[in-house]
Amino acid sequence: MSALREQAEDYLAMRRALGFKLTTWGDKLLSFVGYLESTGASVITTEAAVAWATSTPRASTDPVHWARRMDVVRIFARHLKVLDPATEVPPEDVLSHRYRRITPYLYSPAEITGLLQAAGRLAPQLRAETWQTVLGLLAVTGLRVSEACRLDRDDVDLRSGVLTVRDSKFGKSRDVPVHESTAVALRRYDRLRDHLCPATVVPSFFVSTCGTRLDAANMPADFAGLLKVAGIAPVPGRRRQRIHDLRHTFTVATLLEWYQAGADVQARLPLLATYLGHIDPKSTYWYLSGSPELLSLVAARLEHAFGDRDE
Incomplete structure (x- = not known):
């Protein structure tokens, strides 16, 4: 093992011990080390x-x-330069175009209904019930797909209607209260799951037809099939709609409801950020640009505020 590879492995182990998952990040770093080794650097x-x-x-x-x-490379080089002064840290203005937000797709209520109906036609019955319940949960809570798949039975309090999302993005955990109608749907699925698959092999709340935990990595491919069945066509010039767009749809719908009700959105935004599992409200602010209708409401409120000031 080269000295660089050993240092990279030690660095990754240290970061993971601090709670960073470094899944694709770690693979990229080792790929870079492999490149250096191949060139003799x-x-x-x-x-x-x-x-x-x-x-x-x-x-x-x-x-x-x-x-x-x-x-x-830049992050690892900063760490390594302390140990080896000969290390060059690439300047910030070299390949600096690192940030781009993908415009989300916002599903209409009719499209969400169509997706649920398409899921209900899946076979066997357990697959249909699981997909319908998962999609419904994503639509009304804005959970990440991985968070829904990681829910264990002990994480779903069917009496109080509270989900415990553990060790999510950024290593955070949170409680997510749900509406009584959602709790009713979860209780129904809980009964059907135990009836259709009494011998599950994992404590997962949502299970596959084999009784195993749902694989979040496989969900997008299956969801693409549901889009076709539901008749939701791709938007010209944009990438195909995603299951993650249900999270965007929930967030924008919540913000729209608050603006239309005349609520103090700025005061409530930290609550929504916490509910969604964002590390700070800045990530939630981005959703303000996700809907023309929402933007018009924001603009109208600003115009009213400045108008009052002029008077």
Whole structure:
């Protein structure tokens, strides 16, 4: 094992011990180390970092993708420079175009109903019941798909209607209260699951037809089939709708309801951020740009506020 690889492995172990998962990040770092080893390099240089970041496995020319790869090198290089002063830390203005928000798709109530009906036609019955309940839960709580898949039975309090989301993104856990109608749907699924699959092999609340935990990584592919059955066509010039867009739809719908009711949205936003599992309200603020209707309500409120000030 080269000295660089050993240092990279130690660094990843240290970060993981601090609670960072580093799934794809770790793979990228080891890929960069492998690149250096293949060229015979024993120290990180900006030139080598640029060469690796821009020579992606699929020959991507996306500057955002390049920048994110460069960030992996830059973070590790900062750590390594303390141990080896010869290490070059790539400047911030090299491959710096690292941030881009993908415009979310907002499902209409009719489209969500169509997705639930499409899920209800799946076979066997347990698969249909599981998909219907999961989609319904995502639509009314804004949970991440991975959070729903990780729910265990002990995490779902069917009496009080509170979900405990454990060790989610950024290592945070939170309680998510749900409406009584959602609790009723979860209790129904709980009974049907035990009836249709009495011998599950995991404590997961949602299970596959084999009695195993749902795999969040496989959900998008299955969801694409439901989009077709529900007749939800792709939007020209934009990427295909995603299951994650249900989270965007929930958030925008909540904000719309607050604005239409004349609520103090700024005061409530931290509550919504906590409910969604955001580390700070800034991530939630981004949803304000997700809907023309929402933007018009924001603009109208600002106009009213400034109008009052002028008077």
